[in-house]
Amino acid sequence: MTEFATEQDLARARSVAAFRQQLLQDNLEWLLDALKKMRRADDPSPESARQMREGVDLAVQLSDRLQQAAQDRGPQVA
Numbered sequence: 001m002t003e004f005a006t007e008q009d010l011a012r013a014r015s016v017a018a019f020r021q022q023l024l025q026d027n028l029e030w031l032l033d034a035l036k037k038m039r040r041a042d043d044p045s046p047e048s049a050r051q052m053r054e055g056v057d058l059a060v061q062l063s064d065r066l067q068q069a070a071q072d073r074g075p076q077v078a
Contacts, residue, residue, distance in 0.1 A: 021069050028062040031055060 005013075005023060013020040035055045038048065 017069070017073075021066065024062055024066050024069070028059060028066065031059050031062065035059065 005027075009019075009023060013023050035052065038052055038055070041048075
């Protein structure tokens with residue numbers, strides 16, 4: 001994911017569950033990649049540590065939403 005969600009994307013995500021899930025997955029992947037880059041940068045500043053904590057908190061929230069959506073859908077037939 002290289003660009004941010006547009007207002008049109010957000011409106012579609014509100015009404016289309018599959019699109020919403022994909023948007024959450026894409027954003028989680030993007031966030032995890034950004035966190036990996038920050039960790040490799042090895043910046044010991046307090047600002048970097050704060051951003052890492054915020055990023056991890058957000059990743060947990062996104063993961064929780066994805067898991068809840070999967071539970072709400074129930075078992076899927078392949």
